[in-house]
Amino acid sequence: MVNALVIRRNTQLEKAQRALRAAQYVRMSTDFQRYSIQNQAAAIAAYAQQRNLTIVRTYVDEGRSGLRIKGRPGLIELIEDVQSGTADFDHILVYDVSRWGRFQDVDESAHYEFVCKRNGIKVAYCAEQFENDGSLVSSVVKNIKRVMAAEYSRELGVKVHTGQSRVAALGYRVGGPLTFGLRRELIDESAGPKGRLKKGERKALQTDRVRLQPGSEEETAIVKWIFHQFVVERKSYSQIARELNQAKITNQGRPWSGAMIRIILVNENYIGNIVYNRTTRPIGQKLISNPRDRWIRGLAFIDPIVDPKLFARAQKILAERRIQIPEDQMLLRLRTALHRKGKLSWTIIDNTPGLPAASTYWEHFGTLRKIYSLLGYDPSRYCDWIDSRVYWSDVLVKHATQVAEALTIDQKANAVVEQNGAGLMANGKLRITFLVARHLPKRNPSPQWRARRGKISAGVLIVFRLNELNKGIKDYVVIPASWGTGAYVALSDKVLAREKAVRVDSLDEVIREIKTRLMETDHAVPTKPSRQNKRRKLSRSKTKNGGGRH
Secondary structure (H helix, E strand, O other): OOOOOOOOOOOHHHHHHHOOEEEEEEEEOOOOHHHOHHHHHHHHHHHHHHOOOEEEEEEEEEOOOOOOOOOOHHHHHHHHHHHHOOOOOOEEEEOOHHHHOOOOOHHHHHHHHHHHHHOOOEEEEOOOOOOOOOOHHHHHHHHHHHHHHHHHHHHHHHHHHHHHHHHHHOOOOOOOOOOOOEEEEEEOOOOOEEEEEOOOOOOOOOOOEEEEEEOOHHHHHHHHHHHHHHHOOOOOHHHHHHHHHHOOOOEOOEOOOHHHHHHHHOOHHHHOEEEEOOEEOOOOOOOEEOOHHHOEEEEOOOOOOOOHHHHHHHHHHHHHHOOOOOHHHHHHHHHHHHHHHOOOOHHHHHHOOOOOOHHHHHHHHOOHHHHHHHHOOOOOOOOHHHHOHHHHHHHHHHHHHHHHHHHHHHOOOOEEEOOOOOEEEEOOOEEEEEEEEEEOOOOOOOOOEEEEOOOOOOOEEEEEEEOOOOOOEEEEEEEEOOOOOOOEEEOOHHHHHHOOOEEEOOHHHHHHHHHHHHHHHHOOOOOOOOOOOOOOEOOOOOOOOOOOOO
């Protein structure tokens, strides 16, 4: 029996009701009063009242740039609802053309409006002086408005860059993360100190300025030690980082890496200089490096932490490393190192003075196996994994980025990818690290996998177990970072079954598992799954070798 109180879909009554229902889309990129969410909503409400429309849905993007659709969950959800047919309204109300977006390609803005129109939903710009009725006049004016919105962002970017360049030339700090051993001090327009800014804090007044100050005595001593080790002791980046980590000295809570050491060695802040405009990112484009003659230098309000002469010696050493060496000379130096060391490896190449970095050899000759064959060197160690290390490092970075984007869009979480690209921090609470476990040669009856996790002991590990050829991903394992002891993690099927680890077959399932753990973390629930919860858990294997499916 049909319920007379239920309005059936696609009937005249249902269509009539939809025709009076509207959704509003509001966006702001900064907290200017003119474009505040409340002001936009008020103008949209007045527009809806004049036309007897009822606002039934609100899609919001707060603090979001209009340059692209990426990172705008409100607009993404709106377009998805329209395309999927779940939208229960026939109108979308937007404050003006610029709130829809300041896309640098105006065709992109038109495309999203066309998607709505194709699905029978009209887009209205409430504060504009034209009616978006498809007429020739409205189409021309609307496209002019789109060009104006895009041009506004471009001109604003030029003005901001010009202003920041002038501020940097005066010796003040202009954005960007601080390196080790430095602090930010806020001063007023008369150069009076107003206190130090903590991580994440910003100045509140446009007339205020930020200048650099030395960090603690312990940190400045470590900076000086790093330069001494590099210049006088001639130690490599990785050697210096290793010694700092062994001494349990962290870089703002993170373990040191060779890349971090290099960043310190080239940073002119330590000799009292501000350097700006090393790189530029044009609107909607990739980051590009600028030539040195376009760099902007200013004298910072900070006494040098490092002796300028010692800093100059460090730059000379770094410049010598960048000198172009003929390939035959590169091989000759490597052959000399082989005779001296008796063996070669990625680490030995990186740590041997006078040799280009191992990555440089990789770029010139290909894999280490090819390099060894050119030298007539037959390493006894198993090299397949070394050959593919760069490839799997890229895979880790891509997976970490995908997970971060999913958490940001779906959970509205603050997911920040770490500097090395192989991990992320979610909401400042849950650290997620990605590892690759290679399939080991068959020395045992059951398959064995091993991943190097170093000194990571907090958060969650997402481990990719590779297939027998170590050429593809077999499955994913989600385990706490406290799993086992030592620098390596063993991940045989027997161990996973015994410990009831979470094993899944796709990245989507990994993302769902992380979302669950993040929600548990936000509600102060331990991240380790309970034994009663058997969702996606490995059961104990009944096969002879104790292995799961392969």
